[in-house]
Amino acid sequence: MTRFVDRFGLWTDDQLKQAHDLVRRIDAGEFDVVRFAWPDQHGLLRGKTLVASEARAALWEGVNLTSTLLAKDTSHKTVFPVFATGGGFxxxxxxxxxxxxxxxxxxxxxxxPWTPRTGWVLCDAYMGDGSPCPYATRQILQGALRQLDALGLEFIAGLEVEFHVFKLEDERMGLADSGQPGEPPRVSLLSHGHQYLTELRYDRVDSVMELLRSQLIALGLPLRSLEIEFGPSQFELTFGPTSGLLPADTMVLLRSAIKQICQRHGYHATFMCRPRIPNVMSSGWHLHQSLRRKSDGVNAFMPEAPGQDLSDLGLHYLGGLKEHACGAAALASPTINGYRRYRPFSLAPDRAIWARDNRGAMLRVLGGPGQSATRIENRVGEPTANPYLYLASQLFSGLDGMRKETNPGPSADAPYETPAEQLPRSLDEALACLRGNAMLNEQMGKSFIDYLCHIKQAEIARFNLEVSEWEHREYFDMF
Known part of the structure; x- marks a missing residue:
């Protein structure tokens, strides 16, 4: 009987060659184990670790996982009736x-690099008949990239990622600390913050920065800079532009790698947008994007005439991003916590507008005449976003703008004063916008949108059942 990969023709010729090269390395005794990692609906890595001899066969046969993993919310609770007729899907x-x-x-x-003799490989999800799993988010992005490829274009993206790293004081591993979710760890600051990009603040955390730098470079990620952000214990990493799936693959591996590396050295890293610590600053994920012509490798956003900010194609792409900004918001900012960053003049965009090199706008256009490249920076994302869905939402929106030749209107030079469509201010509102966006429902599949919204609504329902500290403080003594 033929093997799963061969039976359904799941690899390209290049992938087949790479698999044979990997087998040679396994046979040479390079690895003890290989982690088969799969990015789930939240962009979290799940999977199984196989000893080297089993990993060799699993390359062609695949690794089976239970479909209940597709039914989990962020607390890892199963929110579909998987044992009912039809499984709730x-x-x-x-x-x-x-x-x-x-x-x-x-x-x-x-x-x-942080664990000895361990290989790691990212996986795609398939049904038993070899068809792509309809809830597999990496394959949703692959579908968007195929549409772009048919136009002779490729997607280019660079990442700016903010996050927090704390000193780990107490992992909270007592018998009473477990739960779903369990108690979060107790932490202390590595820096007081509020000195943006000062060398003194950087030097005080140099040991942590060097730890991350050395390990991420060893992992082969395109790291460009390490920065001190404004908030306490807040940092930013930037990465050079890469194409196709690679920006999303980089992001999903980056988050997991940083958390693992920090944990092993007595630190706690979090990509939560706004942790509950004094004087905190919210973290964002700014996505720099452009398109490149495959025929000659030229940036397709470069202006074609004097006075233009973008080419006509780039302007239409920008128009699509602007038109579908509210519908795509839940894919760029998928947590309840992410909407807490909307504060007056906080650099978190509050409306669907664009501007020339203005950090107050949701869509910031950079480059232009005399520059080596032109790009659009979308500042709406939070660092918890599933990168495959975030990037796919950008591509589907931009492609729709290109098809319809959407005009984005003039640059908004006063971004917090310019009248424009307001972005959702809560996850619940963002999900309603996503459900109502006909283009995203068509491109991603209505069944997928319904599936994703069901999971996120389950999280909102759990949140609404909890009595917050604010409510207790506000009402317990007053009434």
């Missing part, structure tokens, strides 16, 4: 916690 094949299969993409293989 809108498609066949998941009832009863049935398996689906993850298959390695050999082009993503890495050696993890």
């Amino acid at each position: 809108a498609i066949e094949g998941f009832q009863g916690g049935a398996d689906f299969t993850i298959v390695a993409d050999p082009s993503t293989f890495k050696v993890l």
Whole structure:
């Protein structure tokens, strides 16, 4: 009987060659284990670790995972009735916690520098008949990239990622600390913050920065800079531009890598947008994007005439981003906490506008005449976003603008005063906008949008059941 990969023709010729190269390395005794990692609906890595001899076979046969993983919210609670008729899903094949299969993409293989003799490979999810799993977010981005490829274009993106790193004081591993979710760790600051980009603040955390730099470079990520952000214990990393799937693959590995590296050295890293610590500053994920012509490698956003900020194609792409900004908001900022960054003049965009090199605007256009490249920076994302969905939302929106030749209107030079469509101010509002966006429902599939919204609504329902500290302080003595 033929193997799963061969039976359904799941690899390209290049991937097949890369898989054979990997087998040679396994046979040479380079690794003890290989982690088969799959990015779930939240952009979290799940999977199984196989000893080297088993990993060799699993490259072609895939690794089976229970479909209940597709039913989890951010507390890892199962929010679909998986043992009911149909399993609570809108498609066949998941009832009863049935398996689906993850298959390695050999082009993503890495050696993890922080753990000895350990390989790592990113996987795609398939149904038993070899068809892509309809809830697999990496494949949703692949679908958007195929549409772009048909136009002779490729997607280019660079990442600016803010996050916090704290000293780990207490992991909260007592018997009473478990739960779903469990108690968060107790931490202390590495820096007092509020000295943006000062060398003194950087030097005080140099040991942490060097730890991250050395490990991320060893991992092969395109790291460009390490920066002290404004908030206490807040940092920013920037990464050089890469193409296609690689920006999203980089982001999903980056988050997992930083958390693992920090944990092993007595630190706690978090990509939560706004942690509950005194004087905190919110973290964002700014996505720099452009398109490149495959025929000659030229940036397709470069202006074609004097006085232009973008080419006509770039302006239409920008118009699509602006038109679908509210519908795509839940994909760029998918947590309840992410909407707490909307504060007056906080550099978090509050409306769907664009501007020439203005950090107050949601869409910031950079480059232009005399520059080596032109790009659009979208400042709406939070660092918890599933990168495959965030990037796919950008591509689908931009492609729609290109098809319809959407005009984005003039640059908004006063971004907090310019009348414009307001962005959602809560996750609940953002989900309503996503459900109402016909283009995103068509491109991503209505069943996928319904599936994702069901999971996020389950999180909102759990949040609404909790009595917050604010409520207790506000009302317990007053009434």
